[in-house]
Amino acid sequence: MHEHAHGRQHIEALIRNQDLEGLLEQAETLHGHLCPFVSLGVKAGQYAMTALNRQNTGMEEVVAIVECNNCFTDGIQMVTGCTFGNNALIFRDLGKNAVTVARRSDGQAVRLIVRPDYRDNMLAKYPAAQPLFQKIVVERQGTPEELHRFHHIWAAISRRELQTPLEEQFHIQHQTITMPEYARIVESLICDGCGEQIMASKSVEGQGRTLCRVCAGGKVYVLNGQGIGEE
Ligand SMILES: [Zn+2]
Ligand SMILES: [Zn+2]
Structure with missing residues (x-):
């Protein structure tokens, strides 16, 4: 059997x-x-992938269960290779800066939780960032010049924070979890209302018609900046 080349060799290295x-x-x-x-x-992803000693070709060998949708999650997606598109990213809408990375073969998992005092401790280390953070991120204000300065400081802090010991940033739990089911391949249907193709599992049957949820006027759930909710 030969090794299949895959697109993540650079990241695995x-x-x-x-x-x-x-x-x-x-x-x-x-x-x-x-x-x-x-x-x-990035740090959580690197730690978890090393601890689980697992490669990921995007075929769900590894699953990441994230508990928030924010900047943290993008570092996780890039490093673990568990993404929205390859079904290896699972979202629990808890509003916690935490992730569990698990390997499919045996359910071995690592959960990393950002420490509650992390943000305050981090901002205290970089006094120049604090007022800018308040103005630009919290109040969504600030001049273009301040915004520019903030981006520079923020990027410098991000790099600097790579050196901070992991235990100052996270609580770490080693666990064995029950693995979530694989993504299922389902049949496709055509909506009798709009004529668009839909996954059968998302179709709505009524009065002899097959409809998508929009045409059926039913509830549609969305994942946006507020988390999961009704549209
Ligand atoms: Zn960000
Ligand atoms: Zn439709």
Whole structure:
């Protein structure tokens, strides 16, 4: 049997070499900017993948269960290779900065939880960042010049935070979990209302018609900046 080449060899090498800077650079290409929580996601991902000693070709060998949708999650997606699209990313809408990375073969898992005092301790180390953070992130204000300065400081902090000991940033739990089911391949149907193709599992049957949820006027759930909710 031959090894299939796969698209993550570069990232797997960065993980093995503990090249956090390199992994952060990769994560920036996905996330669009550098910030301390992307940096935390990168570190959590690197730690978990090393602890589980697992490669990921995007075929659900590894599953990441995230409990928030924010910057942290993008660091996780990039480093673990568990993404929204390959069904290896599972979202529990808990609003916690935490992730569980598990390997499919035996349910061995690592859960990393960002310490509750992390943000305050981090901001206290970088006095220049605190007022800018308040103005730009919390109050969504600030001049273009302040925004520019904030991005520079934030990126520098993200890199610097790679060096902070993991135990100052996270609580770490080693667990064995029951693995979530594999994504199922389901039949496709055509909606009698709009004519668009839908997964059979998402169709609604009524009065002899097959409809998508929009045409059926039923509830539609969305995942947005507020988490999961009704549209
Ligand atoms: Zn961010
Ligand atoms: Zn429809």
